[in-house]
Amino acid sequence: MGFGRYLVIRLLNALVVLAIVTLVMSSLFVKVAEKDLENTIIQKVNAEFQSLQQQGRIPEDPDAWRAERIAHYRSQYHLDKSYWWRVQYYFRNTLTFNFGKTKNPVFGSEKDVMAILKVAIPRTIQLFTTAQIIIITLGILLGVKAAQMVGSFFDRALSILALVMSSIPMWWFGMIMLLIFSFKMGWFPSRAIPDPNLTGWPHIVDLLKRMTLPVATIVIVSFGAWAWVIRNIMIGTMQEDFIMAARAKGVPERKVIYGHALRAAAPPVVTMIIFSLLTSLGGAIITESVFTWPGMGRVYWIAIETNETNLIMGLTFVNVLLYLGGVILADVAYGFLDPRVKVGASENV
Amino acid sequence: MRWVDIKKSLSEFWYDFRRQKSGLLGLLLLFLFIFTAVTAPVLTSPDIPQKWQGFWLDNPKNVPPTWINTLSSQSMAPHLTITGEELQKLITKTDSGYLIKVSYNNEYDIPPQDVVIKDLTGDASGGKLSISVMVERPDGRKITLLENYKFSGSIVLQLGSQPQVRDNLIKWAKEEGIYVDPLQEFQYKTLMDATKVIFGELNEDIFERPKPLTGTYTFTIIINVPEGSSASFENAKVIFTGRTYGKLGTDFKGRDILSGIIWGSRVSLVIGISVAVFSVIIGIFYGVTSAYLGGWSDEMMMRFQEFMASIPSLPILILMGAYFGGHIKLWQIVVLLVIFGWVGIARVARSMALQIKEQVYVEAARVLGAGTGRIIFRHMVPQLLPYAFAQMALSVPSAVLSEASLSYLGLGDPTAVTWGQILHDAQVAGAAVNGYWWWVIPPGLAIALVGLTFVLIGTALDRVLNPRLRRL
Numbered sequence: 001m002g003f004g005r006y007l008v009i010r011l012l013n014a015l016v017v018l019a020i021v022t023l024v025m026s027s028l029f030v031k032v033a034e035k036d037l038e039n040t041i042i043q044k045v046n047a048e049f050q051s052l053q054q055q056g057r058i059p060e061d062p063d064a065w066r067a068e069r070i071a072h073y074r075s076q077y078h079l080d081k082s083y084w085w086r087v088q089y090y091f092r093n094t095l096t097f098n099f100g101k102t103k104n105p106v107f108g109s110e111k112d113v114m115a116i117l118k119v120a121i122p123r124t125i126q127l128f129t130t131a132q133i134i135i136i137t138l139g140i141l142l143g144v145k146a147a148q149m150v151g152s153f154f155d156r157a158l159s160i161l162a163l164v165m166s167s168i169p170m171w172w173f174g175m176i177m178l179l180i181f182s183f184k185m186g187w188f189p190s191r192a193i194p195d196p197n198l199t200g201w202p203h204i205v206d207l208l209k210r211m212t213l214p215v216a217t218i219v220i221v222s223f224g225a226w227a228w229v230i231r232n233i234m235i236g237t238m239q240e241d242f243i244m245a246a247r248a249k250g251v252p253e254r255k256v257i258y259g260h261a262l263r264a265a266a267p268p269v270v271t272m273i274i275f276s277l278l279t280s281l282g283g284a285i286i287t288e289s290v291f292t293w294p295g296m297g298r299v300y301w302i303a304i305e306t307n308e309t310n311l312i313m314g315l316t317f318v319n320v321l322l323y324l325g326g327v328i329l330a331d332v333a334y335g336f337l338d339p340r341v342k343v344g345a346s347e348n349v
Numbered sequence: 350m351r352w353v354d355i356k357k358s359l360s361e362f363w364y365d366f367r368r369q370k371s372g373l374l375g376l377l378l379l380f381l382f383i384f385t386a387v388t389a390p391v392l393t394s395p396d397i398p399q400k401w402q403g404f405w406l407d408n409p410k411n412v413p414p415t416w417i418n419t420l421s422s423q424s425m426a427p428h429l430t431i432t433g434e435e436l437q438k439l440i441t442k443t444d445s446g447y448l449i450k451v452s453y454n455n456e457y458d459i460p461p462q463d464v465v466i467k468d469l470t471g472d473a474s475g476g477k478l479s480i481s482v483m484v485e486r487p488d489g490r491k492i493t494l495l496e497n498y499k500f501s502g503s504i505v506l507q508l509g510s511q512p513q514v515r516d517n518l519i520k521w522a523k524e525e526g527i528y529v530d531p532l533q534e535f536q537y538k539t540l541m542d543a544t545k546v547i548f549g550e551l552n553e554d555i556f557e558r559p560k561p562l563t564g565t566y567t568f569t570i571i572i573n574v575p576e577g578s579s580a581s582f583e584n585a586k587v588i589f590t591g592r593t594y595g596k597l598g599t600d601f602k603g604r605d606i607l608s609g610i611i612w613g614s615r616v617s618l619v620i621g622i623s624v625a626v627f628s629v630i631i632g633i634f635y636g637v638t639s640a641y642l643g644g645w646s647d648e649m650m651m652r653f654q655e656f657m658a659s660i661p662s663l664p665i666l667i668l669m670g671a672y673f674g675g676h677i678k679l680w681q682i683v684v685l686l687v688i689f690g691w692v693g694i695a696r697v698a699r700s701m702a703l704q705i706k707e708q709v710y711v712e713a714a715r716v717l718g719a720g721t722g723r724i725i726f727r728h729m730v731p732q733l734l735p736y737a738f739a740q741m742a743l744s745v746p747s748a749v750l751s752e753a754s755l756s757y758l759g760l761g762d763p764t765a766v767t768w769g770q771i772l773h774d775a776q777v778a779g780a781a782v783n784g785y786w787w788w789v790i791p792p793g794l795a796i797a798l799v800g801l802t803f804v805l806i807g808t809a810l811d812r813v814l815n816p817r818l819r820r821l
Contacts, residue, residue, distance in 0.1 A: 013652070017659045028668060163808070167746050167800025169753055172772060172793035179781045179789060190782070285663060286754055290776075304667060304758070316668060324659055 003335060010331055014324040019095070021320050025313060026090040030083060033309040040103070041073040090313070099314035106302055106311065107294065113314040116299060121318070124288070124295030127211060131218035132277055138223045140269075143230025144257055147238060155231070162228035165221055171286040174217045178290070181213060188213050191292045214291045222276075233268055237261045267337040271330045278326040365813040372809025378802040386615045393608035401604065401612075401766045407588055408603035409462055413787050415593040423458040428591030440582060446478070446574035451587050453566045460548035460561055463509035463590040466570065470584070473501030475577020480570065482508065484547060487564025492521045492547070497573070509544045509590075518546050525551055598787035600771075601778045610791050612766040616679065617749050617799050623683050624748035625741045625803075628690030633737050635691060636698025637729050640706055641721065654695050662689040663754070670760035679762045682755060686748050694740055698733055705732050735814030742807030746800035753796050768792040 045066060052058060059065035074080045078089060093100070099113035106116050146155040182190040189210055237243065238261055246256045262269075288297030296315065303311035366372055385392070409428060418424040431439070431451060441448045455461075471478035482495040494514045498506070508514050515538050523529055529537070537556050548566070549559030568587075574580050597607040639650040666685055670677050677685065705711065706729070714724050755761050756769025757776065771792045775781070780788040 013655065014659070017656045020656060021660055025668065163804045164797070164801055167750075167804055168797040169750055169757075169793060171754070171757065172789075172796065175772075175776070175781050175789050176793065179784065179786055183782060183784055285667070286757060300667070301758070304670075304760075312668060316665070320660065327659065 006335070007328075007332065010328050014328055018320060018324055022094050022317060023087070023091055025316055026094060027087045029309055029313050030086045030090055034079070036307060036309060037077050037079060041070055041077070041079075044073060045069045094313060094317050099317075100310040102303075102308045102311050104306060104308070106299060106308070113311050116311065117296075117314060117318055120294065120296045120299045123293070124297065127214055127288075127293055127295060128218070128277065130211065131215045131222075132273070134215065134219050135223045135226055135276075136273055138219070139226030139230050140262070142223070142227035144234055144262065146227065146231040147234035148257070150235060158224065158227055158231070162224035165224040168221055170217060170221045171290045173221050174214065174287055174290040177213050177217050214287065214293055217291075218287065226272075226276075229272065230265075230269065233265045234261060237265045240264070267334050270333050270337060274326050274330040274333065278323050362813065366809060369809035369812060371805045372813075375802050375805025375807075375809060378798065379806060382614055382618060382799060382802060385611055386618050389611050389615055393605070393611055397608050397612050398764075398766050401609065402764070403602070405599070405603035405605070407465075407467070407586065408599050408605065409590045409592070409594055410599060410603045411601055411783070411785055411788075412592055412594045412599050413785075414596055414598040415591075416596070417593060418457075424456070425459045425592035426455065426457040426461040426589065428594045429453070429461070429589040430586055431588075432586040436582065436585060436587060443571075447572045447580060447582075449568075449570040449572070449587070451568040451570070453568065453589055454564070455548050455561065455566055456563050457592075458561055459592050460544050461589040461591060463507050463544055463588075464547075464568070465508070465586075465588040465590060466504070466506040467586045467588060468503055468505070468584040469572070470503045470581045471501050471572075471574070472579045472581070476575035477501050478575065478578055478580055479573045480504075480506070481573070482506075482514075483569040483571075485567045485569070486547075487562060487566065488551065490525070490551065493517055494547070508547075509542070511543075512538065514543050515539075515541050518543060519556075522546075522551075522555060527551070527553060527555060529556070597791055598785075600774060600780075600785075600788050606771070606788060606791060609766055609771050610768065610795055613768040613771065613792065613795065614799075616765055616767040617752070617796070620679065620683055620686075620752045621745040621749040621799065621803070624686040624690055625744040627683070627687045628744060628748075629694055629737050629741045631687065632691035632694025632740075633698045633730060633733050634725070636695040636700075637702040637725050637733065639695070640699045640702035641725055641729060651699070654692060657689070657692045658696075660689070663751075665689075666751070666755060667758065667760060670755065670758075676763055677755065677760055679765055682752055682761070686751055690744060690748065694744075697736070701733055701736065702729055705729050735810075739807050739811040739814055742803045742810055745803035745807075749796060749799050768796050 048069060049062070049066070071080075078086055081089075092098075097114060099117075101111045102113060102116070105111050107119055110116050110119070142158060146152075146158045149155055178190055181187050191210075234257075238257075242264070243256060243261055246260050247253075251260070285297035285300045287293075288295050289301040292298060296319075299311065300315050302308070303315060389397075407430060412428075413425075415427045418427075436449070439449050439451055441450075466480075466482075469480075477499040478501065479497040479499050480495065481493070481497055483491060483493050485491050494508055494517055495506075495511065496513075496517075498513065518541070519529060519534060519537060533556070541556060542559070545559040545561075546555055548561055549555050550562045552560070554560070570587075572580055595605055595607055597605070597610065600606055600609075635650065635654070639647050639654075642650075666689070669685055673681060711724060711728055714728055719728075752761070752767065753769035753772070756767050757773045759773055759777075761767060761769055761773070763770070769792075772789070775785070775788045775792075778785075778788075780786075
């Protein structure tokens with residue numbers, strides 16, 4: 001099977017998964033939104049009735065008027081259609097990025113879900129990519145170092161650190177960081193929302209100051225586990241014959257490690273990088289809300305708190321989309337980096 | 350398998366496991382956790398889950414643990430409740446009623462927040478009862494705090510915020526020759542921290558910057574019972590509301606955080622272990638079945654597995670939470686976490702089962718006419734048990750973390766005492782902003798410790814049971 005065909009199958013598979021996830025989400029959401037919409041309609045009708053009352057134009061038959069208004073809104077929100085009709089309606093809209101509007105504005109005055117997402121996604125990427133780059137650099141450096149001296153004090157300390165850190169909830173660590181460095185010491189601002197009045201250089205300084213605590217939290221919690229995994233991969237590669245051969249040839253140790261071993265270990269590392277970037281997007285929900293970082297996770301939190309079904313729907317869809325895209329990207333990268341991965345063989349792994 | 354074989358393999362396993370120092374440490378921690386979880390009703394009190402949601406009226410709010418005194422230069426009064434038999438000893442009967450003498454040794458830089466006389470019940474069929482409170486200070490001076498305060502039924506008397514007490518304190522200070530600024534007098538009457546004055550040195554600054562006067566204070570409580578009426582001291586308490594409380598302090602509702610942490614261990618262990626066990630069992634059977642059946646069924650099962658793996662679990666869990674009406678019951682959390690937990694294990698189990706499937710004895714069993722179920726149950730799954738045990742231990746931390754995260758988001762079971770719930774309350778009450786570290790740090794440490802426990806056990810098991818996968 002050629003690489004092109006593999007890619008097509010992978011893409012088709014992802015599309016099917018996306019469709020099914022969206023269908024499941026839609027059927028859940030229609031149920032959740034129903035109750036919500038019923039309440040909204042009653043509120044709207046009541047408000048209309050009051051404003052009519054104030055103008056002194058009370059309808060002759062209030063009950064009939066009320067029923068008529070409710071029916072009007074019900075048809076406007078498609079509540080008069082059957083459950084399955086609404087599910088497919090939601091499903092189609094979501095698949096075509098037609099997420100609709102939120103009830104209350106998020107981020108100032110923005111009500112359009114798509115526009116909110118366009119503001120939030122780059123902010124999340126900005127925070128997590130920065131953190132991830134630091135984590136990867138630290139992880140590779142420390143992991144390689146530990147692999148070089150297996151069993152040493154440094155190696156053991158790193159393993160223990162990795163184990164301890166991977167059991168800590170990131171958001172809890174964030175709370176502690178805030179407690180110490182923001183409220184006790186006062187070194188960093190506690191809210192990450194940037195000051196809108198600043199431009200140019202002061203804006204960048206302000207932004208960096210606000211990013212320090214969240215980035216530090218993510219890095220401290222994650223780099224240990226990363227270094228540990230890199231160490232394990234490297235130990236495996238260092239025992240391979242071609243490393244021995246390189247050493248025997250008299251290639252300098254630095255070059256053996258970074259030129260030969262790390263290059264051979266690249267495929268799983270790249271896959272890991274892509275996946276950790278993806279999972280950090282999902283896991284960001286709580287971390288971002290602890291630091292009030294105005295990204296995807298924070299919006300997700302707001303959406304849950306204020307019951308913004310359209311927004312949750314859009315966010316979840318974009319999350320799934322990013323995730324699937326990342327999975328494909330990881331597969332493709334693996335195929336490019338490791339020629340041994342032939343599709344037929346990888347199917348059985 | 351004969352009993353002797355089991356015994357032998359167990360002892361061999363233990364021989365290997367014993368050499369894993371980290372595994373032993375994990376085991377020790379696990380026993381500690383199980384002990385805490387099992388004895389929670391004895392260590393604290395059995396009614397904690399019922400009363401957790403309410404306000405704990407007898408306790409001070411948002412105060413740090415008592416041991417903080419050893420770290421700071423200023424000592425703060427701990428919480429003291431005198432109740433039951435201890436109180437009965439202090440009560441003497443007089444001609445006109447009762448007399449309670451309570452001594453309190455104030456050796457702290459910051460005196461108690463309040464002095465509360467609580468749940469003293471009077472049956473006023475012959476006329477109302479009245480209560481008077483006097484205090485004798487270490488400097489020999491006597492203050493009448495309250496005179497003939499009439500009551501019937503059950504009373505809660507907070508001397509620190511009682512207006513009559515404030516009036517009496519100002520009157521007493523004037524009599525002692527302290528100048529009280531008439532402009533300030535009204536302010537003192539409404540805002541004064543009365544206990545700081547009661548426990549303060551008598552000088553010009555007693556209202557503005559009271560300095561603590563150390564020594565023994567004797568509170569005399571006189572209860573006047575008219576003929577035909579009666580007083581009951583059965584539930585009565587005298588509380589010196591502390592500036593510090595217990596081993597881990599209290600939260601905004603006055604709840605003892607230590608009890609919360611102890612009870613939370615139950616939920617964490619139960620959720621963590623049950624999620625791990627169920628998802629590993631399902632994952633193993635799924636993977637093995639898929640590998641054994643092969644062909645189209647394998648293809649279908651793996652597509653479904655991929656589908657499950659593609660769903661980002663936290664957003665969907667949150668979504669489900671919203672679907673269940675904002676709160677997910679504990680068993681629902683278990684079910685949801687299992688639904689997302691088996692996926693990765695199924696994949697690995699399948700790849701392992703593919704190798705086992707090719708072995709001769711499986712083929713022999715098939716030729717002899719063994720059914721699919723029998724081959725999977727008797728011949729293939731047992732081969733995967735070592736992997737399963739290590740995986741179970743390793744999946745516990747993520748299950749504990751997920752439950753804590755959901756609870757922290759406010760989607761957890763509000764009727765359960767969990768660490769995530771405590772952290773949720775802390776976040777809502779702005780504990781980090783207000784510097785209530787004793788409310789934020791312990792639950793997180795507890796979560797991390799459970800995680801560490803199972804990671805230690807899991808990696809040790811992994812090294813012992815899966816020599817093929819042995820990591821250096």
